Amino acid sequence: MKEIKSSLIHCLLLLNMVSYVEAKDNETGELLFRQNCNVCHRGGNNIIIPEKNLQKETLKANGMDKLEAIVYQITNGKNGMPAFGGRLDEAEIEKIGNFVLSNSWELEKSF
Numbered sequence: 590m591k592e593i594k595s596s597l598i599h600c601l602l603l604l605n606m607v608s609y610v611e612a613k614d615n616e617t618g619e620l621l622f623r624q625n626c627n628v629c630h631r632g633g634n635n636i637i638i639p640e641k642n643l644q645k646e647t648l649k650a651n652g653m654d655k656l657e658a659i660v661y662q663i664t665n666g667k668n669g670m671p672a673f674g675g676r677l678d679e680a681e682i683e684k685i686g687n688f689v690l691s692n693s694w695e696l697e698k699s700f
C-alpha cells in the first residue's frame with residue numbers, strides 16, 4: 590500500500606512538471622510574440638491587412654489554424670509579413686506558433 594502511494598505521488602509530481610514546462614514554453618512564446626509580432630499583430634490584430642488577423646475563426650477560415658501552417662508562414666513570410674527564418678530558430682518559431690494557437694484574442698473593433 591505504501592508503495593502504491595509513493596508511486597502515485599511520483600506520478601503526480603511528474604504530471605506537475607510537465608504542465609510547468611508547457612506553461613513556461615507558452616510564456617516564452619508570448620515574450621517572443623511581443624518582441625517580433627506585436628508591431629503588426631498587437632492584440633491579435635493585423636495593422637496591414639486587418640482581415641488577416643489572428644482570431645481563432647479567422648485563422649480557421651484561412652487554413653491557418655494548424656501549427657505547421659503558422660510555422661511555415663513565420664519562417665517564410667507572406668506578402669507584407671516578413672520572414673523570420675533567419676532571425677528565430679525552429680524551436681522559437683514553434684513556441685510562437687503554439688502561443689498564437691492557444692490565444693483567444695478579442696479584437697479592437699477599429700475597422
Ligand code: HEC
Binds near residue numbers: 625642662667668
Ligand atoms: C510587418 C508586419 C508584420 C509582422 C512583424 C508580422 N506579421 Fe504576421 N502578417 C502580416 C501580414 C501583412 C499578414 C497577411 C499576409 C497575407 O496572407 O497576405 C500576416 C499574416 C499572419 C498570419 C495569418 C493570419 C490569417 O488570418 O491568415 C499569422 C498566423 C501571422 N501573420 C503570424 C505572425 C507572427 C507569429 C509574427 C511574429 C513572428 C508575425 N505574424 C509578424 C504582417 C506582419
